[in-house]
Amino acid sequence: MNPDTMNQDALDNLYWSLRKGDMISLTFSSCMSRKLTLTLTVTSPHRTVGKRKVNRVILKQDTLGLKFTLFNDDNRTSLAVGDMGALIHDATLVHPA
Secondary structure: OOOOOOOHHHHHHHHHHOOOOOEEEEEEEOOOOOOEEEEEEEOOOOEEEOOOOEEEEEEEOOOOOOEEEEEEEOOEEEEEEOOEEEEEEEEEEEEOO
């Protein structure tokens, strides 16, 4: 585990508290960028998808045009930016729906 990333338990609690319309502030990094902070809106509720029955929440940011997806697989939450994985450094609930 990278010491610079967010605690998995806190991230898991935040993931399960998300509802459609919530806004979260997310700080993440990927192979294309370093520590970018965005405010994202939850556009779809929790869904179970795929053969492995992974839980998914879709997030959106209006100006970038990218789809952000939070996945939860066996209480491990991860972030995808488009089709690329990213590291979550910090996430907080800004405005509950």
